[in-house]
Amino acid sequence: xxxxxxxxxxxxxxxxxxxxxxxxxxxxxxxxxxxxxxxxxxxxxxxxxxxxxxxxxxxxxxxxxxxxxxxxxxxxxxxxxxxxxxxxxxxxxxxxxxxxx
Numbered sequence: 500x501x502x503x504x505x506x507x508x509x510x511x512x513x514x515x516x517x518x519x520x521x522x523x524x525x526x527x528x529x530x531x532x533x534x535x536x537x538x539x540x541x542x543x544x545x546x547x548x549x550x551x552x553x554x555x556x557x558x559x560x561x562x563x564x565x566x567x568x569x570x571x572x573x574x575x576x577x578x579x580x581x582x583x584x585x586x587x588x589x590x591x592x593x594x595x596x597x598x599x600x
């Protein structure tokens with residue numbers, strides 16, 4: 500369910516304070532745990548370290564990210580691969596193909 504239009508988008512006030520302090524052109528990473536925070540146009544051009552539950556993942560904000568949440572760009576689950584005998588055979592064939600070139 501989306502947030503009420505009357506309330507407006509959720510933006511963490513502490514993040515806005517940090518952004519206004521860094522307006523001088525600093526290229527430091529702003530660490531945050533506020534994954535639910537909506538990306539606003541003021542955030543464009545800054546790098547955020549968004550916490551995924553284990554570590555901070557660096558996210559550089561661009562114009563096309565405005566309106567999305569910070570947590571969308573910091574995945575919380577790491578996909579390793581689907582295993583099995585067929586998968587190993589396919590990977591071995593791909594390595595042989597690379598070596599042959």
